[in-house]
Amino acid sequence: MTMQFEPNQLAAAExxxxxxxxxxxxxxxxxxxxxxxxxxxxxxxxxxxxxxRQQLISGFSNQPLPVLADD
Structure with missing residues (x-):
């Protein structure tokens, strides 16, 4: 069984x-x-x-992700 992570969770973990x-x-x-x-x-x-670390991830994942411009 593999875990699926939302993009905001991955960004928050990083x-x-x-x-x-x-x-x-x-x-x-x-x-x-x-x-x-x-x-x-x-x-x-x-x-x-x-x-x-988990507390940071929880807090960061509730923040809006920045929109990056495509090059």
Whole structure:
């Protein structure tokens, strides 16, 4: 069974991923407040980050998509 995604969901996921990438590469302490020292902490941070990503996708997918001009 394959999942079908709406264009706005795919665009929102891409935007969320870019946002998270920018934050992690410039100010990682905003998403990871201290050094991860155990696998349990890593698991918890991964879980929190995945939930944050889903919240971003939900919020972004409710926004109108920009209309791109054809070249």
């Amino acid at each position: 935007l969320a991923d870019r946002y998270i990438e920018i934050v992690l590469s410039t100010k990682p302490e905003l998403l990871l407040p201290y050094q991860v020292t155990s696998s349990n902490e890593a698991y918890e941070y991964a879980k929190v980050l995945a939930e944050f």
